[in-house]
Amino acid sequence: MTEKELIKQLKEAKEAYHKKFAPAPEEAEKSRGYVLAYIMAHGGQPARKLGFAERFNINTYILRYLVPPQFVYGFAVLLLLAAGGALAAVSRNALPGERFYPAKLAIEKTQMRFVSNPAERAKVQMDMAGNRLREIRTITERSGEPDGQVEKALNHFVQDVQGARNNLRQAGDPQQVRVAASEMARRAVQYMQELEQTKAVLEQKEQTAVPTSAAAPISPAPATPALITPPAGSSVKTEPQPTQFVVTPVPSRARSVGLTALEKAEKALDEVGEAQDKADE
Amino acid sequence: MPNIHDQQLVARVSQFSDQEAFVALHGQYFAKIREFLMFRVSQKEDAEDIANQVFLKAWEYLTNASAKRIRNFRAFLYRVARNEVADFYRAQGRTPVIVALDDFEDGFEVADTREDALTQQLVVQDVDHLIACVQKLPEPYREVIALRFFEELEIREVAEIIGKTIGNTRVLIHRGVKTLQKMLH
Numbered sequence: 001m002t003e004k005e006l007i008k009q010l011k012e013a014k015e016a017y018h019k020k021f022a023p024a025p026e027e028a029e030k031s032r033g034y035v036l037a038y039i040m041a042h043g044g045q046p047a048r049k050l051g052f053a054e055r056f057n058i059n060t061y062i063l064r065y066l067v068p069p070q071f072v073y074g075f076a077v078l079l080l081l082a083a084g085g086a087l088a089a090v091s092r093n094a095l096p097g098e099r100f101y102p103a104k105l106a107i108e109k110t111q112m113r114f115v116s117n118p119a120e121r122a123k124v125q126m127d128m129a130g131n132r133l134r135e136i137r138t139i140t141e142r143s144g145e146p147d148g149q150v151e152k153a154l155n156h157f158v159q160d161v162q163g164a165r166n167n168l169r170q171a172g173d174p175q176q177v178r179v180a181a182s183e184m185a186r187r188a189v190q191y192m193q194e195l196e197q198t199k200a201v202l203e204q205k206e207q208t209a210v211p212t213s214a215a216a217p218i219s220p221a222p223a224t225p226a227l228i229t230p231p232a233g234s235s236v237k238t239e240p241q242p243t244q245f246v247v248t249p250v251p252s253r254a255r256s257v258g259l260t261a262l263e264k265a266e267k268a269l270d271e272v273g274e275a276q277d278k279a280d281e
Numbered sequence: 282m283p284n285i286h287d288q289q290l291v292a293r294v295s296q297f298s299d300q301e302a303f304v305a306l307h308g309q310y311f312a313k314i315r316e317f318l319m320f321r322v323s324q325k326e327d328a329e330d331i332a333n334q335v336f337l338k339a340w341e342y343l344t345n346a347s348a349k350r351i352r353n354f355r356a357f358l359y360r361v362a363r364n365e366v367a368d369f370y371r372a373q374g375r376t377p378v379i380v381a382l383d384d385f386e387d388g389f390e391v392a393d394t395r396e397d398a399l400t401q402q403l404v405v406q407d408v409d410h411l412i413a414c415v416q417k418l419p420e421p422y423r424e425v426i427a428l429r430f431f432e433e434l435e436i437r438e439v440a441e442i443i444g445k446t447i448g449n450t451r452v453l454i455h456r457g458v459k460t461l462q463k464m465l466h
Contacts, residue, residue: 006462010415010430013408017431020412021319027329028311035307035336036300043344044300047293058292061350062285 095135096152105156119180122167126184126272129160133194140201150202154265161188161268165275181275188272195269199262287354294343295350303343307336310355313432314362320416320427321366331365338365356438359428363442414464422457429454 001009023031036044050058088107091100108128115121135153164184171177287309293302314335318328338361342348351357415426421443428439440450 001462001465003458003462006458006465007430009408009411010426010458010461013411014431014433016408017320017412017427018316020409021316023312023315023319023329023332027315028308031311031315031329031333031336032304032307034333035340036304038337039298039300039303039340042340043298044303044340045298047299047301048297050297054297057296058289061292061296062288 095139096149096156117171117176118167119171119173119176122164122171122180123183125160125164125167126187129157129164129191130187132157132160133191133198136198137194140198140205150198154262157191158264158268161191161265161272165268165272168275181272181278184272184275188269192266192269195262195265202262284353284355291343291351291354294340298344303340306339306354310358311336313355314358317359317427317432318362318366320431321362321424322369323416327369331362331369334365335362353438353441356434356441359432359434359438359442360444363424411465414461417464418457418460421453422460425450425453426457426461 087100087103091104091107094100094104108131112121112124112128115124132153136150136157139149139153168177168180168184171180287306290299290302290306293299294306311332315328315332318331318335319325322328322331335358339358342357342361343351412431415423415431417423418426425439425443428434428442429436434442436447436450436454439454440447443450443453445453
């Protein structure tokens, strides 16, 4: 008889096994009475209807033992990944001043931390500076007041460019430094052109917005003295003059600060160019 | 896979000392445990007493707040039954014959030579004969063969009951079948 045939016979023998060793029904009943008497004497409680909290307890008790811990950990990791993915998707198009903008910056920083080579990290950070420029373009293309958003984005841009330059300084391999510096300089030229366009748009907006600025203070015009003062007791009545208002133009603070930040950004890009020169030397 | 219905009953017993839930568990498993014990000790009265002890021990364990929680009640009951059988033999001053597993690599030797002669003549004509042969297997094999093929437990459950790894349990079952095969030839 082969092993397989024997296993088959063993499986078939289970009926005979149960028949041979099965207890009589009265034996089960006797045991039941014995066990019940024992448990009643040892703290057994009659069954009762369970409340919501008790049912909840029982279900969590069962769930804890039905779901393997590995599955729970795996599910938690998946949940975290999904939440991270959702946050990345939602914050991808966020602009400075918006709710998800800090999350966008945090995700970019995390991505950058995964790059161990300083030369590569410099290039990645330069790419991120490009993202800031795209944000500025989106803001300036929108109609209405940027409310300091351009300034914030420009500040981040400057930080990214300076950070990229610092990373480049940390790089040790001269070959890698040369390649990265050349790539960064090429981007710096592109960014410079984009900054020029942004500057032009901002200046144009400033010129067109000043005469009708809603932010300008409105004050009543000084009262003009009456040319003919009627004598006392005269019956001539003068028509009441309507109060005149004049608009005082003031320069937009947001735009002027934005323009200052632009200069800082240009300076930062110049420094990148200098870094390339040094690398070439 | 743990049984949800069992888990609900176990939870009611352990959290509220619910006697009806425990009686339900008794009704569900008494016959199985009693069969297994009958297979192990052969005497009806002994099997009955040990079966009662198994359920009393289970009650004590479930209602003990500091006890470790049970994931598989069926495997837990078989484990208690196995320990009770060991205690029973210890109290009787005799133990089931334990044979080192490595001794079975080259062939099986039965301690009783009269039985050996009889065994060699055995031809499996009916299942009763097969069960009798399984009962003559050395202790470690007899137990795993009964749990796996007669009680239809999963290998994981058998491993949990005998306190070995799944791999070791698989090897034990395989060797048990091989030994049985040699006995039957």
